[in-house]
Amino acid sequence: MKIKTKYHGEVEINETEIVHFPQGIPSFLDEQQFYIMPFADDSSFFIMQSVKTPALAFVVVSPFDFFQNYSINLSDPIIEALEIEKQEDVVVFAILTIAEPFQNTTANLQGPIVINEAKKFGKQVILSDSPYQTKHLLLQRQSSQGKEE
Structure with missing residues (x-):
């Protein structure tokens, strides 16, 4: 199946990979x-x-690649809605807000995209009782002493 995309023009995709x-x-x-x-x-x-x-x-990015201590707990209704049977089937993405310069780009850690990779079901989950916000700097800034700010 061919689709038109925002960044890659027209591409051929495998319909079984649609989420x-x-x-x-x-x-x-x-x-x-x-x-x-x-x-x-x-x-x-x-x-x-x-x-x-x-x-x-x-x-989008895997938040775990950029935020080492990132973790989420999915509620039972979300696990049921996505038909999650094994933790290994879950893929999590964070939506980015791209900024100029790129070092100001932020990740939405409060509203991750959670996908059951095995069944191809997805949902944006809003984490209401969490320390995360909708705008976390993707790249940690370094102070003049070389420490993260």
Whole structure:
């Protein structure tokens, strides 16, 4: 199947790899099918591309690659909704807000995208009782003494 994308033009995708978001995602409730592809070769960055709307694509990363202490606990209703049977089937992404300069780019750690990779179900989960916010600097700044700020 071919789809038009925001960043890669027209691409051929495997329909079995489409992730289904039965309730859409906040602010985009009608968008229920996304395809996740690498942003570039050898990259920690991915594109979560709407299958239906070429202009709708999110740059996402695994939050665990950038925030070593990041953790989430999924509630039983979310585990049931995504039909999660094994922890190994779960993939988590954080949506980025790209900024200029890039060092000001932030990650939404309060609203991770949680995907059951085995069943291809996804949901943006809002972590209400957590220390996370919607804007965490992706790249830690270094002070003049070389310590993280």
